[in-house]
Amino acid sequence: MARVVVDVMPKPEILDPQGQAVANALPRLGFDGITAVRQGKHFELEVADDVDDATLAKIAETFLANPVIEDWTVRRVEA
Amino acid sequence: MARVVVDVMPKPEILDPQGQAVANALPRLGFDGITAVRQGKHFELEVADDVDDATLAKIAETFLANPVIEDWTVRRVEA
């Protein structure tokens, strides 16, 4: 068993209303110095050992992320 | 400027319908060997250099995550 993390983020040129809402709220809560926030998704997958990187890349691209508006990264982490 | 990543995940004992939906869909799409999926949030913050770790921890705990249902991690990454 391996653990795989996929992070999916809105592309830089795409509006990120969620991140923006967080960024706008922080100063109101008394937290200064946070100049930008972007919000995406974080997936943790338990993966059988015979699942190769190409398959993981395919899962991320075709299913976990929407390539039209999102970028993504895939990485294996220590279990 | 520093870049800070906060990952927020549903606690293990809390139902995660989104992760479950992903896990159930994968075999239907022809991807086998993924035994579990959990879905959370991934935040990327641009942070002024004078914002210390305690402040970041506070932002994560009081705001970005809901400790009743979520766990979180905070880490600084190379810009």
Added chain:
Amino acid sequence: MSIDTVKNAESTPDQEQPYKELGLKDDEYARIKEILGRRPTDAELAMYSVMWSEHCSYKSSKVHLKYFGETTTDEMKSKMLAGIGENAGVVDIGDGWAVTFKVESHNHPSYVEPYQGAATGVGGIVRDILAMGARPLAVMDPLRFGKPDAADTRRVLPGIVAGVGGYGNCLGLPNIGGEVVFDESYQGNPLVNALCVGTMRVEDLHLAHASGTGNKVILYGARTGLDGIGGVSVLASETFDDSAGKRKKLPSVQVGDPFTEKVLIECSLELFEKGIVVGIQDLGGAGLSCATSELASAGDGGMHVWLDRVPLRATGMTPAEILSSESQERMCAVVEPANVEAFMEVCKKWDVIATEIGEVTDGDRLVITYHDEVVVDVPPRTVAHEGPVYNRPIQRPADQDELQANTPDSLPRPENVLELIKTMAASPNLASKRWVTQQYDRYVRGNTVLAQPSDGGMIQIDEETHRGVALSTDCNGRYTKLDPYEGAKLALAEAYRNVSATGATPVAVTNCLNFGSPEDPAVMWQFEQAVKGLADGCVELGIPVTGGNVSFYNQTGSTAILPTPVVGVLGVIDDVRRRIPTGIGAEAGETLLLLGE
């Protein structure tokens, strides 16, 4: 970054420009040069190309749409406060109330990115209604999909439905009806039409125009980013030097922010209420290009815009990109100088960014500067209202007779009627639409009198008098394919009947004409016939078409969709407590009557 200025354009008359990539034909480009007496700047080219596109200029449909105006009698017009040509038609419904409604398409964007395409479709039509000075009240969503079990339908349908709901629910606009129709012809080209209805006091009607020299032009709402500028990015590679990095072709996808729109609505309504807006225009397709040229063109003077003042979300945007950005949730207002401060105060209360970006001038030119350099200097009417007009070839399809000759007489009669009924009840086009409609909030704001699964939606407008309106949208593309003239009439008749069946009196019509390529003479024939049928039907029923929308190029390869003129009918009811709910069998012993032949 070197900017293409008017001065530069004058001194480099022979510089090649990518007008073809921007969708302009040789003769259209030649006409722009003739109008300006020089080559256009990049920014001007961006403006003309979006504003002269089929979508914005109605260049193929204009000659036919005229028929609506020609057939509308004074009597039909008697309740119309604003008609075709405005952002949306407005009808006087009595008691001092005016109602405005319109339906628009967002077909292609919803195919590319179903959730965001549908969401921003709702957002766009809501801003159209807001730009009339009205409070948006409710939405409807006529939808068309390919076969229900096709892979592409599975891709687009859930996203489109979630997008319509996600945006509309968050705005607090009840969804009071719509359509879900499946047909193979929509595979690869789903139709997402969105209707919005709004209301205002008659005296509060705001028309989009910029008049009064010295009045300020204020852009308010979201920041301007790189969204939806797709095509125009071909210009960027010419103006960006390598150090700035050549920008890759940008996706023409816009992401909606319904929260910002909700705040924009409340903010705008407060501005209207305080009477501090002279003219207003929403930013939709073609963004600032459209808003500035239309405002200036409809006013009585010229306009100067300082483009560098526009608040941006991205760095290094060129003037052409700023002008063509389709960033959502923005509006443009014309305000008297004395009221600017009050305007800004209201925006501040709602946390809405507002920026004075321009001024009405006494000239007759739209002049846009960027850091003191003139990048646009054009007669605004040539951009907004005097685009090209085409009288495209029309040809009744050769197989139309054959199609019509193939009548139901040739079909076998069913042997087991019960089985037939079961089959029909289970067919996707007749089955319950609850999977879709239960994702939409139909209760919000507490004025919904009828909604799904009623024949028509009904909204109470006045809590004291109980005056209200009813709406239905309908179209059967298969009828329209068989006979576009009669099919359009049938769509009108169905919507009219559905509104009547709620107990309301039909008073006005809007439409969204979804067709294939206007360059196909057979499609143009369908279009011409459908417009005639709809207009003639309206004369027979005595209610006017107050507005609408045309969506061409709905086809996969060379195969066009079924001609789909979606017709929306608005009705008035003076007391919603007298509505007629759908359904029979509330009490035993009721008598069932069949009316008609």
Added chain:
Amino acid sequence: MRVGVITFPGTLDDVDAQRAVRYADGEAVPLWHGDHDLKGVDAVIVPGGFSYGDYLRCGAIARFAPVMQEVIEAANKGMPVLGICNGFQILAEAHLLPGALVRNHKLHFVCRDQWLKVENNTTAWTTRYDEGAEILVPLKSGEGGYQANEDTLKELEDNNRIVFRYVGENPNGSRNNIAGITNAKGNVVGLMPHPEHAIDALTGPTDDGLGMFLSLLDSVVKA
């Protein structure tokens, strides 16, 4: 009876809540998210909608609004507070009520007429109902699944703090079919369904929801 109804940016059902208060012969007092006082009201309704777009988590941003600090203080002193839908989410985020509301188990927004069973008719907002009564009101939410840890659930069950339960198929995956709960004192109630949309059969499925606002009238008059 003066009842404050809060409006945050993105609140939608404030007009409905105000109307419901008027139907119960109360005076609805609009409260703005930035207000620093409660204008002397006898009770507060935190209405439904999408405060701050429901970005981050439903209610997560709204709970920090200035007016919420006043509400928290007043609630702790016993003022009746009702959170409906987004309002329930805000009260949970503000820790006036335990647990949290998460995405519906089927991942879709659900709008439907929902039967509820009244489990507790002793709160400030439910005395007009019979215990065990079933009422029909709209439910419309995308994140209405009630979640809490086992201890909290036990505490709620053992102390009769579950006010409403869904009848029939669980619409959103809520633990123990919970539709609404109360705090230990019974003055703060939160529920996902919308009683304010069921005060008149003209615009709602029933007028079953009116009882909550009439109950408030009773408890304010009594107090």
